[in-house]
Amino acid sequence: MSILRTVDLTRSFGSLLATDSVSLDIQAGERHAIIGPNGAGKSSLLHQLGGQLRPSSGRIYFKDSDITGLGPERICRLGISRTFQTSNLFSRLSVLENVRLAVLSRRGNPLAPFVPLARLGAIEARSLEILEMVGLAGRKADPVRNLSYGEQRQIEIAIALATEPELLLLDEPTAGMSPAETARMIEFVARLPRTLTVLMIEHDMQVVFSLADRITVLHYGRLLATGTPGEITANKDVQDIYLGSAH
Amino acid sequence: MDEKAAAERPARAIFASGDRFARAAPYAGLVLCAALALVPLVLGDYGRSLVAEVLLYCIFAMSLDLLMGYTGLMSFGHAAFFGIGAYTVAVLGVQFGLHPLLGMLAAVVLASLCAAVIGFFCIRASGVYFIMLTLAFAQLLYSVVIRWRSVTNGTDGITSPQLASGEATYYVVLAFFLIVYFGLRRLVAAPLGNVFIGIRENEMRMRAAGYATARFKLLSFVIGGGLGAIAGALFALHNGFVSPGVLFWMLSGEGMVMVILGGLGTLLGPIVGASVFIILKHLVSIYSSHWEFIVGATFIACVLFFKQGIYGWCRELLEQKSRP
Numbered sequence: 001m002s003i004l005r006t007v008d009l010t011r012s013f014g015s016l017l018a019t020d021s022v023s024l025d026i027q028a029g030e031r032h033a034i035i036g037p038n039g040a041g042k043s044s045l046l047h048q049l050g051g052q053l054r055p056s057s058g059r060i061y062f063k064d065s066d067i068t069g070l071g072p073e074r075i076c077r078l079g080i081s082r083t084f085q086t087s088n089l090f091s092r093l094s095v096l097e098n099v100r101l102a103v104l105s106r107r108g109n110p111l112a113p114f115v116p117l118a119r120l121g122a123i124e125a126r127s128l129e130i131l132e133m134v135g136l137a138g139r140k141a142d143p144v145r146n147l148s149y150g151e152q153r154q155i156e157i158a159i160a161l162a163t164e165p166e167l168l169l170l171d172e173p174t175a176g177m178s179p180a181e182t183a184r185m186i187e188f189v190a191r192l193p194r195t196l197t198v199l200m201i202e203h204d205m206q207v208v209f210s211l212a213d214r215i216t217v218l219h220y221g222r223l224l225a226t227g228t229p230g231e232i233t234a235n236k237d238v239q240d241i242y243l244g245s246a247h
Numbered sequence: 248m249d250e251k252a253a254a255e256r257p258a259r260a261i262f263a264s265g266d267r268f269a270r271a272a273p274y275a276g277l278v279l280c281a282a283l284a285l286v287p288l289v290l291g292d293y294g295r296s297l298v299a300e301v302l303l304y305c306i307f308a309m310s311l312d313l314l315m316g317y318t319g320l321m322s323f324g325h326a327a328f329f330g331i332g333a334y335t336v337a338v339l340g341v342q343f344g345l346h347p348l349l350g351m352l353a354a355v356v357l358a359s360l361c362a363a364v365i366g367f368f369c370i371r372a373s374g375v376y377f378i379m380l381t382l383a384f385a386q387l388l389y390s391v392v393i394r395w396r397s398v399t400n401g402t403d404g405i406t407s408p409q410l411a412s413g414e415a416t417y418y419v420v421l422a423f424f425l426i427v428y429f430g431l432r433r434l435v436a437a438p439l440g441n442v443f444i445g446i447r448e449n450e451m452r453m454r455a456a457g458y459a460t461a462r463f464k465l466l467s468f469v470i471g472g473g474l475g476a477i478a479g480a481l482f483a484l485h486n487g488f489v490s491p492g493v494l495f496w497m498l499s500g501e502g503m504v505m506v507i508l509g510g511l512g513t514l515l516g517p518i519v520g521a522s523v524f525i526i527l528k529h530l531v532s533i534y535s536s537h538w539e540f541i542v543g544a545t546f547i548a549c550v551l552f553f554k555q556g557i558y559g560w561c562r563e564l565l566e567q568k569s570r571p
Binding site (some may be wrong): 076082097104112114115 | 433434436437438439440441442444445448449451452453454455456457458459460463466
């Protein structure tokens with residue numbers, strides 16, 4: 001069953017086509033990686049799926065309903081959450097407060113004006129549960145800006161998961177991480193339940209090949225190839241853009 | 248042992264409280280409340296009137312702090328709501344003989360409606376455009392009040408109905424000061440206040456987490472406007488006279504100075520800021536007509552040396568002392 005489909009998705013910046021008639025079909029439960037050289041339009045594509053960027057033309061369907069042009073908050077409420085490439089957190093708030101805001105969005109009543117948030121046990125417990133999951137419960141009281149870069153990336157994912165998505169979009173989850181942190185991130189994503197679909201942009205081929213069921217290659221905004229890791233490594237066009245036109 | 252204690256401390260990263268400070272705060276608050284309650288018995292008419300003025304500007308500053316300090320909305324037009332509050336009480340009192348406390352209720356309703364309309368347009372903009380739009384709307388109201396002579400008496404101003412005695416006015420102001428302070432205290436700790444703080448910290452992230460931030464910003468603007476009108480209505484009661492100055496941009500600017508002087512996003516800070524501002528204004532204007540100069544210099548010094556305002560600086564000092 002397909003969970004996310006794009007049809008001829010196109011986004012132009014002036015005369016530059018950042019996304020050029022991209023048609024994707026992501027299956028429910030799949031781990032799908034989008035790769036491509038710098039400037040291939042990976043981030044622009046993800047911004048359109050997350051609602052941060054409006055497509056110029058084409059459509060996006062999530063579980064067969066048209067979500068083209070909806071704002072990020074609507075898309076999140078429908079069940080798509082994302083992380084950001086550079087940490088995009090509430091850096092002055094504590095680790096717990098960061099995750100709690102996302103939990104509140106899904107499970108609480110954000111309009112409640114008088115009951116202290118810290119006293120809402122269910123939300124507190126759920127936030128701690130998510131922090132346990134990413135292994136940061138011990139640092140719940142620290143301001144996020146005091147965390148290491150790798151830990152901040154984990155908070156990114158914790159916030160995205162706290163909104164309980166069906167589709168998780170990861171924007172270069174291991175960018176800037178040490179090899180040890182990368183290995184931990186791979187393990188973490190691999191352990192996510194299969195009820196969750198994961199679509200990621202990634203530069204690190206080790207990450208891509210250890211996680212992805214299928215890979216899509218973008219080149220100058222166009223979809224070059226989609227297939228299993230085996231198919232992609234065997235693909236002549238892909239070899240050309242990644243290895244240079246050496247033949 | 249220390250680590251365990253640190254882990255058990257409630258997670259409040261921005262203003263993580265030193266233990267001694269947190270324990271002393273309720274007692275200090277009680278003493279302050281008692282002192283405020285005794286003011287009319289101890290101080291003379293002038294003192295009582297000065298404290299009442301300080302308290303009503305504290306309400307004004309706190310309501311602006313909800314916008315500036317908690318939601319990150321740098322409103323430069325907050326005088327609009329103060330002015331609506333003051334004029335509603337005065338005009339309804341003069342034209343229809345309405346009791347000022349009922350007038351106050353009408354003022355809050357009217358100001359909230361105006362805030363909804365003004366906010367609807369302003370929150371679409373951000374940064375300096377937001378600042379300019381809020382200023383423009385406030386100035387618009389200012390010119391309406393000046394031109395609409397039949398109702399407002401233009402630049403001459405109008406008298407406002409007052410309560411039976413200065414003492415009664417004082418206690419009404421004090422009551423509203425306490426209600427607004429404790430109400431806002433609750434609000435900023437509640438889910439709604441946390442959403443406001445989230446928007447201040449990172450609006451884009453809040454949207455990606457499913458929050459329709461525009462609606463929450465509008466809600467904050469409406470609440471801030473309604474509370475600002477309480478301050479204005481109390482000013483009318485207290486002063487007995489309202490002139491267009493209550494809608495002028497200078498009051499908006501003074502409000503911002505009070506909030507920043509005391510410390511953004513702390514509620515207690517704006518109370519400190521408003522108190523220092525009003526008391527300086529009265530003290531200095533006895534000796535010199537250039538009181539703005541002194542207040543301005545104080546403001547510059549505070550911004551340069553106490554980055555988190557007077558209150559933030561005091562708090563930091565106390566926390567350092569309470570550390571072993």
